[in-house]
Amino acid sequence: MLIFGIPLQLLSTQILLGLINGAFYAILSLGLAIIFGLLNIVNFAHGAFYMMGAFGALLMLDHFAMNYWLALLVxxxxxxxLGCVIERLILRRIYDLDHLYGMILTFGMxxxxxxxxxxxxxxxxxPYSMxxxxxxxxxxxFMFLPASRAFVILASVAVCLVTWLVIEKTRLGSWLRAATEKPELTEAFGINVPLLITLTYGFGxxxxxxxxxxxxxxxxxNPMMGSDLIIxxxxxxxxxxxxxxSGAILTGFMLxxxxxxxxxxxxxxxxxVIFVIMAIVLLIRPAGLFGKQA
Structure with a gap:
């Protein structure tokens, strides 16, 4: 069967690969959006943490015989x-400085x-054994769907949905949003804003x-897997x-x-194509598709 002159199997395979890539884009961009939303730091070290996650699973399997499912939690x-420690010892010292310092610091880190x-x-x-x-x-x-790819897509959707629900629909999420907009007022109500900031970076x-x-x-x-993806x-x-x-999640899967x-x-x-879309969006709507206009 042909669609616009393209075999259905080829088109569906590429759509599947696109969904898999979109799953990783959504999770990673969600973490970046959370960190920027509260800390106003563009976390250029995000790709390194992604790489550390892959190596962590590999090392846990090789040295501690920890299976894949336990590694997903541990x-x-x-x-x-580790992120909480970095935020307390390093990032907290630059919050009063220009945002450029945070970007350069995390890039170097x-x-x-x-x-x-x-x-x-x-x-x-x-290699990591399946x-x-x-x-x-x-x-x-019309196509063969590998179980590993299906799990990645489902796990990504589940994690993104739960994160969105926690931030948008729970009291903890309201505290986070309040700490972002009015930190002094939020602290006046007895909420530990510095702790929220630390936990937010750690979660991101x-x-x-x-x-x-x-x-x-x-x-x-491999050590460069995060560097290739983070751009x-x-x-x-x-x-x-x-x-x-919501913009990070929807845009990740869409792109x-x-x-x-x-x-x-x-x-x-x-x-x-993604960078072409970025240029067009910035020309039309500089704040992004789901961002708030200044």
């Missing part, structure tokens, strides 16, 4: 705790982390670590609107699909 928590892993493990990829439960797949008639980088664990069985685990994720965040939670479909009709443009 590794993000560990990276989140990401370079240091990647350099350490590259020095230890080299630049080549390391869990038995994620082997095989489902025959949908934990999302990056979770995405890294999801990526470990699918992609090659696209920043473009996704800009298009959705800096600090917009993943656009990228996948572009590979079918115009493969040469697939690596740049």
């Amino acid at each position: 590794v993000p928590l560990t990276i989140g705790l 990401g370079l240091v982390i990647v350099g350490l892993f590259r020095n230890q493990y080299g630049a080549t990829g390391l 869990p038995a439960a994620l082997q095989g797949g489902y025959n949908l008639g 980088v934990a999302l990056a670590g979770f995405a890294g664990v999801l990526a470990a069985p699918i992609y090659s685990v 696209v994720v920043f473009a996704v965040v800009v298009i959705g609107g800096m600090g917009s939670i 993943g699909l656009v990228e996948g479909v572009t590979k079918v009709f115009w493969p040469q443009a697939s690596t740049t």
Whole structure:
């Protein structure tokens, strides 16, 4: 069966790949949006935390015989705790400075982390064995859906939905929004704003670590995997609107699909289509599709 002269199987395969990429874009951009929304820091170290999540799953398997499902819980928590320590010891010292300092600091921090892993493990990829439960797949008639890819998409949707519900529909989320807009007034009501900020940064980088664990069985685990992805994720965040939670999620999946479909009709443009969309959006709506206009 042909659609616009393209075999249905080829088109559906690329849509699936686009959804998988969109799942990672959504989780990573969600973490970036949360951190920027409360801390006003553009976290350039986000790709390094994503890479650490993948390496964390690999090291847990090799040295502690920790299976994939346990790593999905332990590794993000560990990276989140590391993020809390970084926020308390380093980032907290620059909140009163220009935003450029935070961007440069996190960029340098990401370079240091990647350099350490590259020095230890080299630049080549390391394999992570596919869990038995994620082997095989489902025959949908027009395509074969690998179980591992289906799990990535479902896990991403679930995590993004729960995060959105917590931030938008719970008392904790209202505290976070209040601390973002009126921190002094929020503290006057007895809410520990510095603790909220620390936990927010920790949760944001934990999302990056979770995405890294999801990526470990699918992609090659290597020190540069975050550096290759984070530029696209920043473009996704800009298009959705800096600090917009729903914008990060919806734009992540949407642009993943656009990228996948572009590979079918115009493969040469697939690596740049997101940046072209970003330029167009910034010209029409500088705050992003879901961002608040100044």
